[in-house]
Amino acid sequence: MTVRPCRFDDCPNPAAPHRKICWTHKNRLYRARAPHLKIRNLTEPDTIPPVVEDRLPDHGLTYTDRRTAARQLLDAGVHPAEIAQLIGVTERTVYRWKAESRGPRRHLTAVPDQPAA
Numbered sequence: 001m002t003v004r005p006c007r008f009d010d011c012p013n014p015a016a017p018h019r020k021i022c023w024t025h026k027n028r029l030y031r032a033r034a035p036h037l038k039i040r041n042l043t044e045p046d047t048i049p050p051v052v053e054d055r056l057p058d059h060g061l062t063y064t065d066r067r068t069a070a071r072q073l074l075d076a077g078v079h080p081a082e083i084a085q086l087i088g089v090t091e092r093t094v095y096r097w098k099a100e101s102r103g104p105r106r107h108l109t110a111v112p113d114q115p116a117a
Contacts, residue, residue: 003015004020006020006021006022006025007020007021008021008022008025011024011025013025045065047061047065048061048065048068048069048072051069051073051086051087052069052072052073052076055082055086056086057085057086057087057088061087061088066087066088066089067097069083069086069087070083070087070089070094070097070098071097071101073086074094074098074101080094080095080098
């Protein structure tokens with residue numbers, strides 16, 4: 001059986017079985033009707049203020065907008081459980097985003113053994 005390349009330019013993936021396009025482009029076409037669209041990177045700044053200022057729930061936010069809204073609500077002192085309910089994620093996700101925004105974890109380094117005198 002020969003492996004066909006995906007029909008989209010610059011796509012290194014092989015086509016899915018019995019198809020002319022790869023799984024990545026197939027899923028993008030199915031979800032957004034646009035093969036080169038990456039949903040995670042989209043942002044609609046007009047949808048964030050109602051969630052942050054008026055505390056109106058919006059489960060249609062994109063991934064980037066959810067993180068931005070969560071960061072703004074955390075800075076305003078809102079409890080993570082309320083943030084999770086407003087933007088449609090679990091409370092654990094909000095805590096994880098909060099930890100990621102603090103930066104990389106700093107592990108304690110072991111103190112080398114002191115030579116015996």
